[in-house]
Amino acid sequence: METGTSVSNNNQSIRNDSYEAIKNGSWFNQFRNGCNPWMARYVYGLIFLIANLLAWAARDYARGALRKVTRFKNCKGGENCLGTDGVLRVSLGCFLFYFVMFLSTLGTSKTHSSRDRWHSGWWFVKLIMWPALTIIPFLLPSSIIHLYGEIAHFGAGVFLLIQLISVISFIQWLNECYQSQKDAERCRVYVMLLSTTSYTVCIVGVILMYIWYAPDSSCLLNIFFITWTLFLIQLMTSIALHPKVNAGYLTPALMGLYVVFICWCAIRSEPVGESCNRKAAASNRTDWLTIISFVVALLAMVIATFSTGIDSQCFQFKKDENDQEEEAEDDVPYGYGFFHFVFATGAMYFAMLLIGWNTHHPMKKWTIDVGWTSTWVRVVNEWLAVCVYSKS
Template identity: 25%
Template sequence: MGRNNQRNCCTSQVACCCGNASCSSPCLPPIKESTSTRLMYILYYLLGAILSAVMVTETIRESLHRAPWLVDFCENVGAGTNCSSLMGYVAVYRINYALAAFFLVMAVLTICVGSSNSIRGQIHNGFWFFKLLFLILLWVGAFFIPTPSQAVTAGLVVGFTGACLFILMQLWLLIDFASSWNHSWSRKYDGGSKCWYIGLIFFILIFYAISILITVFTIELYGKPFFACLRNTLYVCFSATACAILSVLTILPCISRNHPRASLLQASIVSAYVMYLTFSAIVIEPPMETLTEVGYNETTKTRIYNTTLVLCAPTSITSAILVDSSYGELLSAAVATILLLGMVLYACIRSTTTTFVPDEEGTANKNFWCCCHKDTNGDEVDGPHRSWGAIENEAEGTVYSYSFFHFTFLLASLYTMMTFTNWYSPENATLENLHRTWPPFWVRLVSAWVCALLYALKVIVIMCRSDPDPDEEPNRRSRRRRARHRSTPL
């Protein structure tokens, strides 16, 4: 029996690569088909992101100079001296546009797919080897496409547009996450548990403390000298004022009447993220030019000015090591990358928990035989299977929109491309040295204000809604009964 199970496991893995079966880890409990499919596409996206990082790594480029055999190979295949055409920002454009083209093809192919049993659904959930081969062919073919300056400029504009759309999607996901968190904990508090109420208060204070700390920290380190760096102080104050307005809007009586579960948790999370985006923008702000009058030209009747570059950055050695120069920029880039991947993973996990019939409790631990050679019958797992260990949970209907899922990764690919190529200054883009340029500065700063605007619009919609949320009415009556019970004299 054990040998048969092991043979079935190997057969299922081959079917996952070359057939319409879904993938599952041989050493882990069975997972749903919808989850395993999205994890595989996340791996494809991460593969493209890693290749992009390698292409703009100066260390890799320098190592090519020390490998004579590789230099000869590059010249023989027509890749230029030291494989120059395979490195740099143009190579990042090629990789990410090929990755975006892959997700575009998948998005068009999976429009209005209603079941995983359909042909297009099977292509989406299986044939992973052929899809990887198709992606590799796109990457290889992209390097044979000529790239005149007009094509690079057009690619930059298209990439910038797609990256901005992904930023808007990322901001809305953050607001949705804050709303879901608040709704979940408020509902548990309505059930009578005070621990959840204490938890709400705790995290509200934590997020507001983070917002205040970032505000003071940014003004103290990047607002001096005062008059030369007054613009930075105004940016921070504007963002902080917007956060304060959002907090006031959240606790207005009309909001509580139409949305009883509204609390400051949502506003505190949005405020912390807005202040973080403001800080990350100011960290990479280029030096400011100031003009100082030094004389007067009698011949041309014009004033003579001396241009001085003022860098608003920490002055102390300790602060400079922590937040200035490449340290602060690399820290900001690392946090931004983590947030990017976190938002993508959150979108995947959130859509996974929408609907489906789960298997019975305890069956997930019965199929470790594929790794540990445990003598267990695979049919013991309840629910239909497309492959050994993968639970087919989309036969009657899809859990998420296949087409929109691929469209999200299309935009994420363009966002990755613009991030690694320094947005509108790709010529100087390297992974080791993140240059101070205006395009990333304004993208991050405007993103902070757009995030505040999106949340404000959401609050205003609640204010303008005349009828209360019907889902909140039972909880409202329950709270009233508890209040009357506490006020009834003995």
């Protein structure tokens, strides 16, 4: 009996050592060693990227094919409706795939368990399940798709909130790392350099937005967006330097970069043709710069979803150091359920980007996240970011 137990423990130890070697190995080594959770996350990211490309193709290039399908002939919005319907159907298929994975992997805590093997392997089954779940929405009536489109607004908002918390958590973690270093004096130079650079970029960004998007005094809305962003940066700095907080300059500087970027995205989302949006008017024609911008935006969204999905620890309750030290070697490297949940909400998010958060909004080819609804979603997201940062 003892011999059997010893053999079992040895096998478990060998498996743990093998997983540790894969974890600490190179990106290529993780793929070469077959099914493991580190390799699996890249495969799921690739599936998500392909779904994004399918949704874009359905919007920009599949309207002719969709028009021939009887189920789409009653589309009241014409070609725009066909493009929106195609995006939502691909998005629904992607959502169903990741939601099934979420339900089947939720609560997985140990490697080498059946749910761990399901998450990290069984690719032949998944390569059948994913296309099947992508095709099923194209067989559903438009009423169900429109209902999903309304629900997707909420799901996309959940995704933005998760992403927001993840970014703030990373910024605070980075600040704590610098403050907890033994050689704090040496790190202080790097902190000040990074903070100064971040504030400089913020100021330059604000000035450029005034030049590009508020060329005259009639652009009151853009002036308000930019000026309010400048005020929010000052507010976050004041909060961070308050004696009761004493967080230093790094976190408000990095958060300043984040809110300036969101403000820029919000104004960039204003519809083409607005007199205050000269940059958008200049890019009204489809050229290589427009195509490259679209591809970069698409890849950035996929990368953001991927990085947020593996960052499940920032949503766990804080543990003391003793609890962290007691974590077993066979614990899963990241929360599988959370990972798939982020991708499921990300499927709703990319649908909203491709249709401009409006199921009745026409979208030009090679555009993403354009429209007044998109603008206000970004603005509210910026304000929410400051609120979450202030409360954290």
